Amino acid sequence: MANVTVVGAQWGDEGKGKLVDWLSNRAEVVVRFQGGHNAGHTLVVGNQTYKLSLLPSGVVQGKLSVIGNGVVVDPWHLLEEIEKVRGQGVEITPQILALADNACLILPLHKDLDQAREAAAANKIGTTGRGIGPAYEDKVGRRAIRVADLADREALEAKIDRLLAHHAPLRRGLGLPDADPAELLAALQAVAPQVLAYARPAWLLLSRVVKAGKRVLFEGAQGALLDVDHGTYPYVTSSNTVAGQAAAGSGLGAKATGYVLGIVKAYTTRVGEGPFPTELEDEIGRRIGEVGREFGTVTGRARRCGWFDAVLVRQSVALNGIAGVALTKLDVLDGLPSLRICTGYRLDGRELDHLPAGLKAQGQLTPVYEEVEGWRESTHGARSFRDLPANAVKYVRRIEELIGAPVALLSTSPERDDTIMMHDPFAD
Numbered sequence: 079m080a081n082v083t084v085v086g087a088q089w090g091d092e093g094k095g096k097l098v099d100w101l102s103n104r105a106e107v108v109v110r111f112q113g114g115h116n117a118g119h120t121l122v123v124g125n126q127t128y129k130l131s132l133l134p135s136g137v138v139q140g141k142l143s144v145i146g147n148g149v150v151v152d153p154w155h156l157l158e159e160i161e162k163v164r165g166q167g168v169e170i171t172p173q174i175l176a177l178a179d180n181a182c183l184i185l186p187l188h189k190d191l192d193q194a195r196e197a198a199a200a201n202k203i204g205t206t207g208r209g210i211g212p213a214y215e216d217k218v219g220r221r222a223i224r225v226a227d228l229a230d231r232e233a234l235e236a237k238i239d240r241l242l243a244h245h246a247p248l249r250r251g252l253g254l255p256d257a258d259p260a261e262l263l264a265a266l267q268a269v270a271p272q273v274l275a276y277a278r279p280a281w282l283l284l285s286r287v288v289k290a291g292k293r294v295l296f297e298g299a300q301g302a303l304l305d306v307d308h309g310t311y312p313y314v315t316s317s318n319t320v321a322g323q324a325a326a327g328s329g330l331g332a333k334a335t336g337y338v339l340g341i342v343k344a345y346t347t348r349v350g351e352g353p354f355p356t357e358l359e360d361e362i363g364r365r366i367g368e369v370g371r372e373f374g375t376v377t378g379r380a381r382r383c384g385w386f387d388a389v390l391v392r393q394s395v396a397l398n399g400i401a402g403v404a405l406t407k408l409d410v411l412d413g414l415p416s417l418r419i420c421t422g423y424r425l426d427g428r429e430l431d432h433l434p435a436g437l438k439a440q441g442q443l444t445p446v447y448e449e450v451e452g453w454r455e456s457t458h459g460a461r462s463f464r465d466l467p468a469n470a471v472k473y474v475r476r477i478e479e480l481i482g483a484p485v486a487l488l489s490t491s492p493e494r495d496d497t498i499m500m501h502d503p504f505a506d
Contacts, residue, residue, distance in 0.1 A: 081336030086301030093406035095119025108136025111327030113299035148327020178280035204350025281329025313352025402486030
């Protein structure tokens with residue numbers, strides 16, 4: 079039985095939470111390998127809805143859940159989220175949740191910097207203002223405070239001094255007061271015992287898990303088109319979101335990722351700023367947003383909506399090594415008389431079969447559409463491919479042809495069990 083890596087194949091918000099929760103039934107361990115609490119997963123289990131940002135989806139089912147070293151962790155938010163989920167009847171203990179001791183922390187000063195920069199920017203990126211970008215900057219700048227540092231006051235004091243020496247001129251340039259090292263030290267020491275209870279060498283734990291033959295599910299946040307290298311830069315997140323990051327962000331070898339499952343909406347959405355070739359700023363776009371309840375799990379921001387972009391998904395299939403896709407929210411398109419699929423782009427009289435790297439070029443793309451007939455019957459809650467309307471089946475098959483990957487799973491509602499499995503990713 080293989081491990082499975084789940085990644086969003088668009089700009090995020092593809093419905094990864096439900097699919098990861100569904101796949102958790104077949105996995106024994108669930109791992110978060112990148113991002114922070116700037117992205118969220120919504121899980122609907124019976125009458126209960128769980129909104130998770132940092133916690134891996136496996137905690138809801140009591141599966142061993144690991145926050146890997148590739149994640150930047152706000153310790154205060156982590157503890158709040160643990161308490162919130164406990165309040166919904168899910169017990170989280172160090173036997174269930176493991177936090178990589180070499181993961182870097184998000185501090186209040188990161189949030190300050192993130193929000194001040196966004197407020198002052200002429201061309202806004204559209205960040206969540208939660209400090210994720212500045213935390214990754216400190217990580218690659220080799221001045222971050224890591225989980226393990228919470229256990230060593232002397233080392234912590236020295237690291238705070240070095241960190242604040244870097245942040246002081248940045249804060250002054252943005253009109254922010256200097257951060258107080260004693261205040262930061264006291265705040266970190268206050269949460270240290272609770273956070274350290276979950277800390278351990280995650281790479282070692284996972285190495286033992288894999289050697290024992292247990293099935294591991296790697297859970298990404300955001301989508302491949304927000305990858306800091308391969309996305310619509312600079313309108314991206316601050317980490318690598320592609321499947322290859324599952325190995326580096328967990329401490330396991332490159333072969334650990336196993337079967338790569340790309341999560342894809344039956345249409346396209348995007349939160350925040352940045353190019354969006356198939357965006358619909360009309361009644362159809364508004365209808366898709368309302369029917370699909372397209373509002374961010376973390377921020378509540380309305381998502382921009384558009385037609386399915388096969389060019390972008392085909393690119394994601396290549397970048398992630400996607401073996402199969404899970405197509406979500408097909409039911410949102412019920413009742414539309416006709417649908418469009420983007421099959422290519424036009425730019426300066428040329429036709430392109432990929433998204434160019436240049437931001438200016440990305441903003442000038444004209445989509446080339448193929449029109450297909452819609453369906454009036456409901457697909458909501460369908461649990462068999464045979465139950466789908468003929469035109470919905472044709473739509474799914476055409477998407478498979480255009481993106482160069484088969485549909486392994488098909489989701490027809492937010493409910494966990496409303497999932498059609500055409501191929502079990504864990505069987506490979």
